[in-house]
Amino acid sequence: MIRKSVFTSRSSLYITSFTLFAFILLLLVPYITPYDPVHINMGERLKGISVEHLLGTDHLGRDVFSRILAGSQMTVGISILVLAISLCIGVPIGLLSGYLGGKVDSFFMRIVDAFMAFPDYIVAIILSGLLGPGMFNLVFAIVMVKWVGYARLARSVVLSEKQRDYITMAKINGLSSIGVLRKHMIPHVVGNVMVLATLDVGKVILMIASLSYIGLGAQPPAPEWGAMLNEGKAFFYHAPHLMVIPGLAIMIVVLMSNLLGDFLRDRFDVKNQKGEG
Template identity: 50%
Template sequence: MSSHYNTMSSAALTHQRSSTSFWKKLLRYPLMLVGSVIFFTLILFVIAGSYLVPNDPLLIQMSERLGPASWEYPLGTDHLGRCIFSRLASGAHMTLSLAGIVITATIFIGVPIGLLTGYVGGRLDSFIMRVVDGVGALPEIIVAIAVSGFLGPSITNLLIAIIAVKWIEYVRLVRSIILLEREKEYMEAARAAGFGTWHMIRRQLLPHIVSPVIVLASLDIGKIILIVSSLSYLGLGAQPPTPEWGAMLNDGRPYFQTMPQLMIYPGLCIMIVVMSCNLIGDGLRQLLDVRNK
């Protein structure tokens, strides 16, 4: 009984030390904490958005057009009399939702393909990498504009266009890790023990790609938000009257000299979110780097 109690106490102490060590490491990256606070505050704002939005973001009131900030309209109104604050809040939900869908889809597409090509190799690897090299030969935004323009302007086609260019990053990352790991001694020992392909991938290789994929995904969220906003600004994404930050930039463009806040507010939102994602990604890259442990 005493031995069992000592074992449990030792395990609890080890867990406590590990947690303390993690938080000490986290405090070494204050910019990451700042980015995390900004990003998760925005997430909470989006979740509670329906209770915080003071007005209908789609309601057109020409009598209130281009109005100044007031108690009823905290940031004023746009060229159609719609509440800018309400549209920014609804746009946050739209933009972050699209970024979440894209990042989830690219991970579920790119990671399995990268695992398969890296582990199996041969003709399958050669074929897939030729496709990857072909898609990745041009800048992402150019390919996304071409695909979205070919499919037509809509949110669904916007998602397809961005996913079509983002999955290749995960294939390349995962494949490079698998190629490095598959020839190591522990893999040879697992093969000699008679473990199958599925076991080798799931138990031996998958743990090595989790941290790099998390870091890449955190950095990619900011890039995806920029692409979403850019395509919507060009008229290839969200269509009027859908509140989306890039579309709001386009709506405010004709009024930039007289009412610059119509473009400044959504531009600041995009900048702050992208900056927070980059701070989180840079911090995670350093925090999860084995050389810093």
């Protein structure tokens, strides 16, 4: 038991430290990139890894290391923006739908069911294709397929909690519906939503990179990781680092977001905590 608690505390420290470091790095990207990520220098095209260019250069002579750093701010930053907007839309709808019930619940849940009837990627590709390429349209398309998951999760938590005795006692004591939602429902929803959002960071990053790779997301010369993969595929045999490095960046960030999500899921797992106690 002692070993397990020590391991858990160390894991918590490592994951928290890495998350904090990654967040600070994203904020400092404009100040630590050694070169302009969109500056073209044809005299330096397709250079290998060297002291001057730590990860080489691409087919237009742009520094790959600078583009990877700038791309982290774009790819990860946009994924966080997408999740923030999805949370702001989905959680309030789920809270109201679950708490009010009746026709309100039926109306919103039919919309949710319509979106969840198809895979996220298919709906996002269709919406992006209809709206046209571009990051704004990409963000809109992904938000449209992501908010439904948070609405459904928030609704399920509210439905399970509003039947409990302490909610009935709160209403008897004169607590308003807004007060019940704010004091009792939202605290129960937050933990579950944060776990799902953390796990979704990796999924959204993959979705953004995938849509950019097929030309529906970021457009050149934007240093987005999926767009970098698309640009580097024509030079894979001569300069494989143009695809390997963005691919590794995507893999590492997705892996770390999944590890963080698993950690938060264990921390908010009430049943396991009770069992250990």
